[in-house]
Amino acid sequence: MKTLREVLAAADRERRAIGHFNFSELTAFNAIIAAAQALHVPVMVGVSEGERDFIGLPRAVALVRNLRENQGLPIFLNADHTHSIEKAEQAARAGFDEIIFDSSNKPLPENIGETRRAVEAIKAIDPSILVEGEVGYIGTSSEILERAPDGLTLTTPQEAHDFVTETRVDILAPAVGNMHGMLTSMVRGEMAKHLDTQRIAAIKQAAGIPMTLHGGSGTDDADFRAAIKAGITIVHVNTELRIAWRRGLEASLKARPDEVAPYKILPAAETEIRRVVESRLLLFCNP
Numbered sequence: 269m270k271t272l273r274e275v276l277a278a279a280d281r282e283r284r285a286i287g288h289f290n291f292s293e294l295t296a297f298n299a300i301i302a303a304a305q306a307l308h309v310p311v312m313v314g315v316s317e318g319e320r321d322f323i324g325l326p327r328a329v330a331l332v333r334n335l336r337e338n339q340g341l342p343i344f345l346n347a348d349h350t351h352s353i354e355k356a357e358q359a360a361r362a363g364f365d366e367i368i369f370d371s372s373n374k375p376l377p378e379n380i381g382e383t384r385r386a387v388e389a390i391k392a393i394d395p396s397i398l399v400e401g402e403v404g405y406i407g408t409s410s411e412i413l414e415r416a417p418d419g420l421t422l423t424t425p426q427e428a429h430d431f432v433t434e435t436r437v438d439i440l441a442p443a444v445g446n447m448h449g450m451l452t453s454m455v456r457g458e459m460a461k462h463l464d465t466q467r468i469a470a471i472k473q474a475a476g477i478p479m480t481l482h483g484g485s486g487t488d489d490a491d492f493r494a495a496i497k498a499g500i501t502i503v504h505v506n507t508e509l510r511i512a513w514r515r516g517l518e519a520s521l522k523a524r525p526d527e528v529a530p531y532k533i534l535p536a537a538e539t540e541i542r543r544v545v546e547s548r549l550l551l552f553c554n555p
């Protein structure tokens with residue numbers, strides 16, 4: 269069984285990307301796994317601080333370990349956007365494969381200092397855990413937004429180089445036109461996010477490590493392809509799955525007004541989520 273480091277190195281070499289999808293309950297989890305299994309591709313599942321509080325840290329680890337160790341599936345667990353060393357250490361002790369330490373709302377020197385301390389703390393618990401750091405601000409909320417958050421920034425190649433050299437992170441998350449959440453106009457399909465792919469290529473050159481694109485929901489397909497060719501190794505999609513979950517659930521409840529068995533109501537939501545995950549994985553693994 270390949271490690272996450274090996275899976276990312278192969279994707280990086282071949283200029284493909286690994287899909288990363290968030291979950292906080294079994295409907296989304298099962299949909300993500302079914303999609304990855306159907307396409308025979310490795311996949312990352314992630315839990316933010318809010319999502320991991322809801323599902324429970326040890327339970328998230330047990331779900332992923334069970335599939336990987338008992339069924340041999342290449343599935344990896346990420347502690348998405350972890351904002352304190354304490355929470356990073358909890359995730360490291362629980363057995364996560366990757367931890368994103370996010371101090372990106374701080375000025376660069378503080379971000380570098382805190383991220384370096386997080387890398388040291390995590391590696392002291394388990395040196396095989398991959399640590400991702402983030403430079404630049406792309407908003408925080410994976411929800412439907414009326415307007416773009418204030419203060420969005422773009423990462424420069426110099427910042428990326430300094431950050432990677434001084435923190436020794438394994439993976440870099442840059443700000444390259446991406447944004448967490450989706451605007452209502454994107455949900456309606458009237459517009460899409462566009463990425464600065466020249467910047468991605470320049471940052472890749474400067475950073476020299478695998479890179480993650482956060483906030484992938486609502487991104488133009490051609491931009492996704494160009495970004496992966498330019499050096500993006502992991503793509504995060506969350507809001508699109510949340511929208512699919514809600515739509516599937518609402519339609520199912522409406523179609524079965526008297527049904528109370530969750531296992532009869534929820535498959536419709538799972539089908540909607542799986543459709544989104546499969547289409548994204550197809551694009552990422554063959555850009």
Ligand SMILES: [Zn+2]
Nearest residue numbers: 448482483504
């Ligand atoms: Zn993110």
